[in-house]
Amino acid sequence: MQNSLSKIVVTVVFMLAIGNALLFAADHAAPSMAPEAALAKLQVGNEHFVTEANSPAKPTRARRLETAKSQHPFAIVVGCSDSRTPPELIFDQNIGDLFVVRTAGQVVGDYELGSIEYAVEHLGARLIIVMGHARCGAVQAAIAGETAPGHVGAIVRKIRPSVLAVSKEAGQPLVNAIKSNVHHVAGEIRQEAKLGSLASQVRVVEAYYDFDTGKVEWLDKGR
Numbered sequence: 001m002q003n004s005l006s007k008i009v010v011t012v013v014f015m016l017a018i019g020n021a022l023l024f025a026a027d028h029a030a031p032s033m034a035p036e037a038a039l040a041k042l043q044v045g046n047e048h049f050v051t052e053a054n055s056p057a058k059p060t061r062a063r064r065l066e067t068a069k070s071q072h073p074f075a076i077v078v079g080c081s082d083s084r085t086p087p088e089l090i091f092d093q094n095i096g097d098l099f100v101v102r103t104a105g106q107v108v109g110d111y112e113l114g115s116i117e118y119a120v121e122h123l124g125a126r127l128i129i130v131m132g133h134a135r136c137g138a139v140q141a142a143i144a145g146e147t148a149p150g151h152v153g154a155i156v157r158k159i160r161p162s163v164l165a166v167s168k169e170a171g172q173p174l175v176n177a178i179k180s181n182v183h184h185v186a187g188e189i190r191q192e193a194k195l196g197s198l199a200s201q202v203r204v205v206e207a208y209y210d211f212d213t214g215k216v217e218w219l220d221k222g223r
C-alpha cells in the first residue's frame with residue numbers, strides 16, 4: 001500500500017514536471033534565425049534589389065500557402081511609412097519573411113514596442129532593424145518647427161530632440177537628423193522593449209536607406 005502510494009506520488013510529480021516543461025517550451029517561440037544570419041540575408045537581399053533590373057516576381061502563391069497557417073519571420077523592420085520604403089521590396093523578401101512596424105519617422109511608442117515584443121516572444125524574430133531613409137518628411141517637419149497640426153504634432157515632438165542633438169554637427173543637417181533619429185529610436189527599443197530572458201539573444205541594428213542608390217547603409221550593426 002505504502003509502496004503503491006509512493007509510486008502514484010512519483011508518477012504525479014513526474015507528470016507535473018513534464019507539463020511544466022511543455023508549458024515552458026510553448027512560452028517562447030524558437031528563434032527563426034540567428035541575428036547574424038538574418039542580417040546577412042538582408043544584406044544579400046538588398047544587393048539583389050540594387051543590382052537586378054527585375055527582382056523575382058513576389059509575392060509567390062507557394063509562399064502564401066506555406067505561411068498561411070503559421071509565420072516565423074526572421075527579422076523585424078521598424079521603418080518609416082513613406083510609400084517609397086517598403087522593407088519587403090528593399091530587402092527582396094517574400095510573404096512571411098519580415099515582421100514590419102511602420103510609422104512616419106519610424107517613431108515608436110507603446111503600440112510599436114508591443115508589436116516588437118510580440119514578434120520576438122511569439123514569432124521567434126531575433127534581429128530588429130531600425131531603418132530611416134533619405135529626405136524623410138517627418139524629420140524635415142521636426143527640423144522646420146517644434147510642432148505641427150493635429151496628431152502630426154506628436155510625431156514632430158517625438159523626433160525633435162534627435163534633431164537638436166545634432167544641430168551643431170558638420171555635414172548635411174537633414175541627413176544628420178535622420179540618422180540621429182534612427183539612433184534614438186534604436187536606443188528606445190534597446191532600453192524599453194520588455195524582452196525578458198530573450199533580450200540577450202536580440203540584436204538591434206541601425207540602418208539608412210537611400211532612394212537614389214537603392215542601397216541600405218548600415219550605421220550600427222548593434223551587439
Ligand SMILES: [Zn+2]
Binds near residue numbers: 138
Ligand atoms: Zn520618412
